[in-house]
Amino acid sequence: MATLTERKTAEGAPTRARGGLARRALGPGRDGPGFGNGQGRGDGGGDGGLNPGGAFALPPLKIGVWLFLGVATILFSALTSAYLVRMGLADWRPLPEPRILWLNTLLLVLSSAALQIAWGAARRGLQRAMRQALLAGGLFAVLFGAGQLAAWQQLQALGYFVSTNPSSAFFYLITALHGLHVLGGLVAWGRTTRRAWQGLYGPRNHVGIELCTVYWHFLLIVWLAMFGLMLAT
Amino acid sequence: MSMEKRVAVPKEAHAQEQAHDHHEPQSFWTKYVFSQDHKVIAIQFTVTALFVGFVGLVMSWGMRLQLGFPGLFEFLNPNTYYQAVTQHGMIMIIYVLTAILLGGFGNFLIPLMLGARDMAFPFVNMLSYWVYLLSVIVLLASFFVPGGPTGAGWTLYPPQAILPGTPGSDGGIVLMLLSLVIFIAAATMGGLNYVTTVLQLRTRGMTLMRMPLAIWGIFVASILALLAFPALFVGGVMLLLDKVAGTSFFMPTIVQFGQKLGYEGGNPLLFQHLFWYFGHPEVYIVALPAFGLISELVSIHARKPIFGYRMMIWAILAIGVISFVVWAHHMFVSGMNPYFGFFFATTTLIIAIPTAIKVYNWVLTLWRGNLHLNTPMLFAIGFISTFVIGGLTGLFLGNVVVDIPLSDTYFVVAHFHLVMGVATILAIFGGLYHWFPKATGRMLNETLGKAHFWVTFLGSYAIFFPMHYMGFLGVPRRYFDFEAFDFIPESMAGLEAFITVAALITGAAQFLFVVNVIWSLAKGPKAEPNPWRATTLEWQTPTTPPPHGNWGPTLPAVYRWAYDYSVPGAPDDFIPQTVPVAAPVAAAPAPGTVTDGGGGDGASDGSEPTKRDGE
Numbered sequence: 001m002a003t004l005t006e007r008k009t010a011e012g013a014p015t016r017a018r019g020g021l022a023r024r025a026l027g028p029g030r031d032g033p034g035f036g037n038g039q040g041r042g043d044g045g046g047d048g049g050l051n052p053g054g055a056f057a058l059p060p061l062k063i064g065v066w067l068f069l070g071v072a073t074i075l076f077s078a079l080t081s082a083y084l085v086r087m088g089l090a091d092w093r094p095l096p097e098p099r100i101l102w103l104n105t106l107l108l109v110l111s112s113a114a115l116q117i118a119w120g121a122a123r124r125g126l127q128r129a130m131r132q133a134l135l136a137g138g139l140f141a142v143l144f145g146a147g148q149l150a151a152w153q154q155l156q157a158l159g160y161f162v163s164t165n166p167s168s169a170f171f172y173l174i175t176a177l178h179g180l181h182v183l184g185g186l187v188a189w190g191r192t193t194r195r196a197w198q199g200l201y202g203p204r205n206h207v208g209i210e211l212c213t214v215y216w217h218f219l220l221i222v223w224l225a226m227f228g229l230m231l232a233t
Numbered sequence: 234m235s236m237e238k239r240v241a242v243p244k245e246a247h248a249q250e251q252a253h254d255h256h257e258p259q260s261f262w263t264k265y266v267f268s269q270d271h272k273v274i275a276i277q278f279t280v281t282a283l284f285v286g287f288v289g290l291v292m293s294w295g296m297r298l299q300l301g302f303p304g305l306f307e308f309l310n311p312n313t314y315y316q317a318v319t320q321h322g323m324i325m326i327i328y329v330l331t332a333i334l335l336g337g338f339g340n341f342l343i344p345l346m347l348g349a350r351d352m353a354f355p356f357v358n359m360l361s362y363w364v365y366l367l368s369v370i371v372l373l374a375s376f377f378v379p380g381g382p383t384g385a386g387w388t389l390y391p392p393q394a395i396l397p398g399t400p401g402s403d404g405g406i407v408l409m410l411l412s413l414v415i416f417i418a419a420a421t422m423g424g425l426n427y428v429t430t431v432l433q434l435r436t437r438g439m440t441l442m443r444m445p446l447a448i449w450g451i452f453v454a455s456i457l458a459l460l461a462f463p464a465l466f467v468g469g470v471m472l473l474l475d476k477v478a479g480t481s482f483f484m485p486t487i488v489q490f491g492q493k494l495g496y497e498g499g500n501p502l503l504f505q506h507l508f509w510y511f512g513h514p515e516v517y518i519v520a521l522p523a524f525g526l527i528s529e530l531v532s533i534h535a536r537k538p539i540f541g542y543r544m545m546i547w548a549i550l551a552i553g554v555i556s557f558v559v560w561a562h563h564m565f566v567s568g569m570n571p572y573f574g575f576f577f578a579t580t581t582l583i584i585a586i587p588t589a590i591k592v593y594n595w596v597l598t599l600w601r602g603n604l605h606l607n608t609p610m611l612f613a614i615g616f617i618s619t620f621v622i623g624g625l626t627g628l629f630l631g632n633v634v635v636d637i638p639l640s641d642t643y644f645v646v647a648h649f650h651l652v653m654g655v656a657t658i659l660a661i662f663g664g665l666y667h668w669f670p671k672a673t674g675r676m677l678n679e680t681l682g683k684a685h686f687w688v689t690f691l692g693s694y695a696i697f698f699p700m701h702y703m704g705f706l707g708v709p710r711r712y713f714d715f716e717a718f719d720f721i722p723e724s725m726a727g728l729e730a731f732i733t734v735a736a737l738i739t740g741a742a743q744f745l746f747v748v749n750v751i752w753s754l755a756k757g758p759k760a761e762p763n764p765w766r767a768t769t770l771e772w773q774t775p776t777t778p779p780p781h782g783n784w785g786p787t788l789p790a791v792y793r794w795a796y797d798y799s800v801p802g803a804p805d806d807f808i809p810q811t812v813p814v815a816a817p818v819a820a821a822p823a824p825g826t827v828t829d830g831g832g833g834d835g836a837s838d839g840s841e842p843t844k845r846d847g848e
Contacts, residue, residue: 056432056433058433060353060354060429060430060432060433060434061353061354063353063428063429063432063433064353064354064357064425064426064429067424067425067428067429067459068421068425070459070460071421071424071425071459071460071462071463072463074459074460074463074464075463075466075467078463078464078466078467078468078507078510079467082467082468082471082482082503082507085500085503085506086482086499086500086503089498089499089500090498091481091497091498092498162474162478162479162480163478163479163480163481163495166480166481166482166498166499169474169478169480169481169482170482173470173471173474177470
């Protein structure tokens with residue numbers, strides 16, 4: 001992070017015609033001897049906001065979070081394919097999904113929507129609305145978590161434990177892994193909310209809230225996919 | 234997080250023209266233990282991995298003692314043998330090779346070679362090491378639980394991995410799986426860091442197509458790690474649930490000792506798919522960084538530009554992509570649909586093409602080069618040798634019809650040890666000898682280094698070359714002893730003993746490296762900033778070893794690719810990346826010119842405030 005905001009003076013750097021994002025970063029390929037001849041000069045020098053490197057015009061944290069979403073997508077995809085394979089075997093018995101899951105889904109949708117509102121408010125500089133929406137988003141997410149625990153309890157009351165049959169095992173595994181992602185999200189949400197109260201977000205500076213929102217939408221999409229998968233049996 | 238605190242620092246620091254001072258940690262603990270300096274973390278990873286590697290080495294000695302001198306050693310019984318086999322494989326592949334290449338070399342080289350002050354997320358980077366250490370501790374703890382560590386084979390196939398009768402099927406397998414899950418968390422934190430740093434923290438002028446190949450290898454390997462490890466995570470958690478919660482994800486209906494177990498209807502093949510979906514990219518997660526290191530060593534010590542730089546990058550990318558569609562070549566004998574085998578054999582043979590391109594390019598880089606046969610170069614050439622031999626046998630095994638008879642024999646052991654074990658270890662040692670002066674500021678002893686190389690190189694061939702022959706004879710791998718096998722000739726015992734002696738000597742020779750390091754740290758000669766006369770940025774740091782923050786007040790700017798060796802007309806036989814192309818004199822700034830570091834762009838100006846958010 002520190003390096004990104006670096007103000008520095010370089011004696012000069014090669015210039016390059018601008019292209020698309022990829023072309024900018026990839027450059028002209030093999031820069032053998034003589035390549036870029038005569039370009040080794042001309043940097044305005046110390047002109048402040050210049051990115052220090054061949055970076056994409058995105059904050060590193062944004063790239064980090066999106067990469068993590070990729071990792072989590074692979075995780076749930078692997079889980080889905082395991083589910084589908086296991087489902088095809090002879091001893092598969094569908095699980096009676098507790099009705100409370102529909103309520104939980106609604107809570108997660110509300111949570112996601114609240115964060116979207118918070119992001120919008122941050123962009124427009126509406127501090128009060130932003131904080132309230134953030135709080136609401138977190139609250140709905142906590143309620144979602146509580147609702148998932150209630151679903152577990154209902155299933156156990158019906159006699160479906162982790163090892164009762166494959167579909168119940170998958171149910172507990174999927175909800176637990178998704179719940180862990182929600183918990184991790186709540187940690188990030190806590191930090192973001194604290195920073196929101198410190199007045200660190202505004203129209204020009206809201207990447208924290210943006211990434212929280214993106215992550216929440218991801219949690220929602222994953223949950224919808226997983227819930228759909230479980231309903232489909 | 235800590236990054237926040239540091240966001241405001243550089244501005245102020247720049248005012249003082251002492252940017253790096255602010256990276257200096259305050260106390261012993263933050264400087265050497267809970268350090269967020271990528272170089273300290275790199276050393277922590279490397280030292281930890283080498284220590285675990287020592288455990289893995291001892292395991293292999295245990296195996297060899299039994300195979301070479303069956304029945305001679307009381308402490309070796311089938312249980313301890315299988316535990317040694319399992320732990321050797323798991324430790325070497327995951328906790329040594331992956332950790333040292335990504336955590337060690339990745340951490341050390343990425344910011345230095347790219348001209349950054351540190352990783353993108355230094356705190357997460359630190360956490361990555363400590364979580365890795367935790368996974369190592371959990372792994373080693375499994376040696377001390379009742380029943381000992383798991384002996385299920387490094388692939389941990391269910392159902393046998395978690396059933397009584399397999400050594401370590403109580404606490405051992407549980408800790409093993411926990412340790413893997415923890416390791417994956419660490420690897421993910423590291424991988425996110427490496428990829429983001431490569432994308433975002435390159436200094437001005439350092440375009441992707443000017444990056445040293447070492448960074449390309451580590452970069453693509455990090456992406457592979459991010460995409461492959463989740464599958465192992467899912468498989469590991471599910472197997473853990475099968476073990477501790479009695480689920481039947483992978484466990485079929487089993488009757489053991491006349492009793493029907495609680496499991497029902499699971500699919501063991503499913504685990505194999507999840508495992509190898511991770512397992513094959515894992516081969517390239519360790520191979521690609523090794524390829525990268527070798528490209529650096531070969532070019533620097535042959536004083537020649539790397540041959541086919543661009544093709545090397547495309548080969549790395551092609552290998553990265555194809556490595557995700559070859560996994561089931563590990564499963565030709567698993568009973569899966571034979572049509573799968575046809576598909577995976579094809580992709581397996583296709584992946585040989587970019588790999589062969591890389592080998593040709595290394596050899597052509599050596600061709601008529603000004604070879605400096607110092608220790609790093611010897612290891613690099615040794616790598617090419619063992620990698621070619623191991624790679625060629627891979628072509629045999631990639632064909633289903635050849636693989637099926639050979640799959641359960643020592644031919645496979647010879648293949649993957651040469652191509653993945655020995656070759657990668659040689660690359661690692663080459664890299665350690667090469668970058669040690671930069672990391673510590675002292676030179677290693679060349680004589681000890683060369684002795685280390687020759688014993689390791691010749692010893693590895695002495696160990697693994699005969700195994701090809703044993704494989705053709707049909708000697709089965711994984712077996713504790715061969716008493717009842719009439720088709721195995723008596724003379725095989727002599728060969729086994731020979732291999733064991735070679736393994737003991739080769740293993741012991743690794744301590745030459747330890748001795749060398751201790752000698753160097755105690756009274757090795759001080760290293761010059763650029764002892765190998767290399768072009769890449771890490772050799773151009775103002776001080777050696779570089780302090781926290783790496784560079785002085787200003788970051789270096791890059792004007793050329795990383796391989797300007799023996800440029801005709803140049804005063805030296807190398808031109809550092811920081812030397813402007815046209816004139817070596819610093820050019821006067823031309824105000825108003827739209828410029829920026831090659832890959833960077835003015836478009837970033839607009840988003841500057843966003844960046845400052847610094848979260």
